[in-house]
Amino acid sequence: MTTSDIRGLRTSFTREEYVSDEHFAREMESVYGSTWCFAGLSQELTHVGDRLVAEVGSESILIVRNREGELRAYYNVCQHRGSQLCDESGSGHGAAITCPYHAWSYSLDGKLVSAIHHAKEDFDRECIALTSVRVDEWQGCIFVCLSETAPSLIDSLEHLYSAPRSLERFDLGSLVRAHHTVDEAQCNWKVLAENYSECLHCSVVHPEFCDLVPVYKTGRTIESDREDWAARLKTGASAISFDATSSLPMIPGMTEPLVYGAFVYPNMLIDVMPTCVALTRYVPRSASHTTVHTDYLFPKETLEDPSVDLTPTLSFNDLVNQQDIAVSERVQRGVSSKSFVRAHHTGMEKYAQQFVKRYRTDVN
Template sequence: MGLKPVNVDEWQGAIFVSLDPNAPPLTSWLTDHYSLPRELEKFNLATLKNARTTIDEVKANWKVLAENYSECLHCGVVHPELVDLVPVYKTGKTTQEDRSDWGVSLSPGATSLSFKKDENLPLLPSMDDLDDYSVFGAYVYPNMLIDISPTVAVFTRYVPRSATHTTIYTYYLFPKEVVDNPEFDLEPTISFSDLVNQQDISVCVRVQRGVASRSFSNAYHTNMERDCKQLIRRYRAEIS
């Protein structure tokens, strides 16, 4: 008896593994995603270097975390620092109606998602081709998040441990010349992203406690939670 072969492929610096012997090619599978992650290929993410990895043990189901990421109705209350820099998030929306590239503009005068206004970090590849300083994001089903702002790309990976426990790995990616140069201060940018993560984690832990209550009852997704609906539909289709 030999080891069982599995499908392994790479995309934008991330390794994907599938146990399905009939799995389609990775690029085809990614193209089929409603969040259009392949639109982010223009940023050449594979050329970036990981500056730090954080690990969080969260008492919440991975689907609670994924749904939270897929909507922004909570943003105005939960993420005051973030919505100050990304005004459209304050409205509960995750996209900007006057843009066709799925990007969202930063507030006037803002050049990055950071606690330091003038951090002086080089822009990511292709960011200088945009008219506005912008952020982009994509959820790669089932357990990967990609968030891109002018100076940093953040990869997030959910690893379910049980129905009520998820390990979150977060990777902070910058241009190699930035990571290798000690004169660049990455802490304000990493700390800002980590703050947003911790705010989300706090909410998701409370949601997990809520859905465990005997008084919990299901409700409907609103039009601004369409990505959450897409997630649930895909999950149900795959387990049925």
């Protein structure tokens, strides 16, 4: 932990670390370029040839499902003259990956298979292939890693301070995406991650959420008498929703109405709720801009019931999301002041402090 000159406080990030584009470029390399990053859902790529584009740090990555049903990931760059292959909105499908510039075409395994106006013998096609990136899947979530030397995905998750593997008991991979939101947050990704990692703000910013989860009123995220890092819903409530007594089916592994949360460094939030799971993905754009994607997943049986109305659940969660983004944008405006030197954490912000500590192993 990083001690502060101020008794009882720990240091967090400096003004420069929140606002400098030079620092941003450095951390895109040393954080997003060195570890596994959440890139999307496996269920977005169910068929051979399905594809999606994920921005990871300063790179655009193309992820496809190949003929063997396995995931493959490549830098989204044609080997002819470097055109980007697929647009960022490039989820789609195709038996091959064809460049929109001169139509060189690559197999789903990244090999160059055709180049119009050229006979096979014109040049040595076997020497040309898309550049691969490590890709793996955990609980239905796709992760990519730009580093060749980082530990495996499962090792990385196993050793992460927020213990995301403890959430495997909820069988996240069995849940089905019902809704997706995209927000453009005018703030640094670390401001969002710190905000997620503490609940000192909850009683001030999230009155509706605190009404449903009483421990949040106290500034704590989990209950001290529980070892499983959970928080109980108030008596009588069964869902994080404007319809708190909702009878939606519980997710697998949920035996009583509880909430769990984990920040999966560097860019993923997992919110496990009684009837729904929200998976959030940060895409940092600049020092002061982050795109926030949120997927809402439910048990299959919930979505198969035509009488179910998801609106109260989705709109409640979106309210909390917008409250968090609004305060994070307020922080970004504040830390941009020349008067601001660095942020601090109190002893009650220990998860935010763990985030800083993990970050310092990548950036110092």
